Amino acid sequence: MRAVTRTAPAKINLGLDITGTRADGYHLLETVFQAVSIADTVTVAMTESPEITLTCDVPAVPCSPKNIAWKAAQRYREAAGLQSGVQIQILKRIPMEAGMGGGSTDGAAVLLALQELTGNALPQEKLLEIAVSLGADVPFFLYGGTAYGAGIGEKLEPLPLFSTDCLVIAKGTAGVSTAQAYGAIDALQNPKHPPVQQLRKALEAGGTAAEIAPLCGNLFELAVELEEVQQIRSTMLEQGALCSVMTGSGAAVFGLFPNRESAESACAVLWKQVPFAEVCHTL
Template sequence: MGGMDRMQLRAMAKINLGLDVLRRREDGYHEVRMIMQTVHIFDQLQLEKRREEGIRVRTNLYYLPENENNLVFKAAKLLCDEFGLPGGISIELKKYIPVAAGMAGGSSDAAAVLFGMNRMYELGLSVEELMQRGVRIGADVPYCIMRGTALAEGIGEVLSPLPPLPPCTILVAKPGIGVSTRFVFENLKADELERHPDIDGMMEALKKQDLKGLAGLMEAGNVLETVTVPAYPVIQRIKDAMLRAGALGALMSGSGPTVFGIFDSRQAAKRAYGVLKRGHLAKQIFLTTPYNNRSFGG
């Protein structure tokens, strides 16, 4: 086999500019309608071919599984099994994206492994074909292969590219709590939601490149907050602090507990960063920007 023996990749985090749940399906999955956006916060992965059989995963976080319970292991195994790849592979993963935070860190790492192994082993899979395999690992993986701004429907795997988020500064804050995605979805009363986000209005604002208009629709932008905010009041406190500090809009990402605020002034975002730091509201805080390159090749 040709190809490279070693590859370094960045796995980018995502936020949800809008997240709606339409219904719970018979199979227990939820039908969603979400606007996804990649941001400049990333994990680093190094993939290396080995002579010895097997998949070896090393991470910089002692509490992460290094076996088939880790999505990067699953991604590597999927391609090893399907293509009967010779030898083994070692995956060195440096995590910077907050874990269990609603930022698709694990899904993005898996996407990076699929993309990297496709190159290293010259498997010749198209982005589409990688995305079809990705959905078997997790609903967010196809989006993490595609990246940029996108509408996600179905269980999250039906994707349509959208115009990019206009230039802005994004403040990302994760409080020192973990929230289980399963807990959030199991406690979501999908049929009783009184308010749904205006996803169409958000898409219209992106078309017009109207940052203020988009941010103005974020107030009811994530239906999962109906579960997390009552359970974890700190989420609302972080949102309020960001809005008071000048955010155009603030929202929880995914199933939380990460909150992000969109600012049209870097100065205001920096001030808000200071407010959150001093108030000890969040454990991890990032000042970042939208990342609009398509796919890992981009």
Template sequence: MKIFEKAPAKINLSLDVLHKRPDGYHEVEMVMTMVDLADRIEMQEMARDTIIISSQAGYIPLDEKNLAFQAARLIKDRYDVKQGVYIHLDKRIPVAAGLAGGSSDAAATLRGLNRLWNLNISNEELQILGAELGSDVPFCVTGGTALATGRGEKLEPISAPPQCWVVLAKPPINVSTSEIYGKLNARGIKQHPSTAGVLSAIRDKQFDRLCDNLGNVLEGVTLDLYPEVRHLKECMQRLGADGVLMSGSGPTVFGLVSKEAKVARIYNGLRGFCKDVYAVRMLT
């Protein structure tokens, strides 16, 4: 049997760091949501007890370093599954972009193999398994919109943000999440984003208020290290996006846009100097 799963990209509408923890992770407070840009994952049963990964993308690992491989191995080990699986990743989310592409592939693999092998694992259990693979994986298991705390694995689902367009642009650099967290001075954060403001704007479906409250404490670190990200952010603002923010540890910058008429102008303006630009809808 063969099954398919979609693995959408996430953006962080708010990303605050409360403190650095003794285990090296940072205690965060984030509002995360999904956008309509997704990898497609095909999973096919194999009688032979092995995991094989393939992808058209030449720039991701296809061995045990791949997060989908790790998800398949984890579920096989925990549930003592003796069958194998062939997993093909049709990558559309840019890699190491702050969009959780790898985490979403891992989460989609957990969901898919749960179906393929009739394991009847609850979403809560899949999220617990996912946390072993990465901090963003539990959110990607269920998607939607959520307030994430802890190191990102404690989730409280909330209502969807007001519907809008999301323009995403990724400059041609790779950013390491651990390097960006490592360079953040958690004690010296001068201005924390208003997660409460983002939550109330979403609750009241107030698009303008949502745009005014977007904030990410990792943005300053990445913008200082990579001036091209700052340039991209300024361009998106100049082109008229209603709210602009870097997602996660970057380097992707997203712009929220309420009027469809503006989207083409912003998209074309960015495409003039940046290859990786996408105009998508917020997933609601």
């Protein structure tokens, strides 16, 4: 039984804005995705028995058709006309309910692993179509790097890689339901929107972390009111962060720091306050 193991990186949203709602209820967004080095490990094998099986080292992760990785395997099988089963193993390192795309990146990793196992049974357009059907973040994880996203996240444009190893990501004990977060967004009255287009242009011009930081922002910060998020942001800024912004619909927070020393110092302080804090780099 041949297996493929893939690294499934997390993401942060350097900028995230909601620009409207489609007729089918999906929210329209514009964002700048950035892949980071915090990652799950996903191993996929094709089996003679027809079942899809999924295991994970974190008990809270659903090992059932509710999991995006499971759905990815099922939809790939249907699209490619495969009769074989799929065995998926996930080693989870991306925190849950963090806005870091943990489920989405696992789903993308399954799609890419099945492409490798089948010798690219599906054209790239079909793979992207499946990714879009799985969730707004999944298409980005087929490519990674730094990218501008629009629509519901499926309209992607690669940007010059934003390279830094002075990034700290932290998360408290509370999580955020994506559905609840979008509901709170809908209730906002005349919110101040983050300058995603300015951020995009700065990245296209090869902006430094100091130039990028003032343009980073997330509309969800106005909608998701978690004391832990505010505490993490305050700590990062007190420790010298150039900016501190919640990612996705929460509840993880990233901070861009001017150098590695200040990033590691801030991380040490955060470890005393929250269960997850890590210095990482962009991919």
